[in-house]
Amino acid sequence: MALDEIIKLGDPRLYEACEPVGKNELPQLQPYIDKMHRLLTEFRSVWKAGRAIAAPQTGVMKQLIYMHIDYPLIFINPVLENLSNETMEVWDDCMSFPNLLVRVRRHKSCTIKYRDANWRLQVMNLSGELSELLQHEYDHLHGILATMRATDNKAFRWREKPE
Numbered sequence: 142m143a144l145d146e147i148i149k150l151g152d153p154r155l156y157e158a159c160e161p162v163g164k165n166e167l168p169q170l171q172p173y174i175d176k177m178h179r180l181l182t183e184f185r186s187v188w189k190a191g192r193a194i195a196a197p198q199t200g201v202m203k204q205l206i207y208m209h210i211d212y213p214l215i216f217i218n219p220v221l222e223n224l225s226n227e228t229m230e231v232w233d234d235c236m237s238f239p240n241l242l243v244r245v246r247r248h249k250s251c252t253i254k255y256r257d258a259n260w261r262l263q264v265m266n267l268s269g270e271l272s273e274l275l276q277h278e279y280d281h282l283h284g285i286l287a288t289m290r291a292t293d294n295k296a297f298r299w300r301e302k303p304e
């Protein structure tokens with residue numbers, strides 16, 4: 142099953158920092174993006190959740206995020222800036238441990254600076270759900286999982302797979 146291809150909690154690759162993408166690598170990214178799209182779509186059909194996926198979750202150790210909410214968006218070599226002092230607590234989920242929900246604290250708003258699929262520098266202001274989501278994905282590129290940001294040692298909840 143395709144979902145078996147998603148790298149799961151405990152795999153050492155999830156704790157490693159990813160390499161930045163070089164401009165010369167741009168033409169070779171499409172197969173990675175196709176795979177991320179395929180796995181995100183598959184995940185969503187099973188779990189009724191999942192808005193974005195980071196490359197290391199598919200075994201590609203590159204600074205690359207694929208988000209698909211209303212339309213597909215690719216973030217290459219993202220950097221988060223202007224992290225708000227104001228934070229919020231949320232139950233976070235992850236395609237690498239779909240049965241687990243983790244209570245984490247995230248910045249309410251931030252800015253993401255990244256290269257798009259045409260290597261143009263882009264800046265996007267994020268707040269609320271998008272801010273939380275991209276902080277999660279950005280962490281993946283630096284070997285950090287939501288489990289490592291749990292607000293305390295009881296901040297975990299089991300999630301059943303939907304019928």
Ligand SMILES: [Zn+2]
Nearest residue numbers: 234235236237
């Ligand atoms: Zn995740």
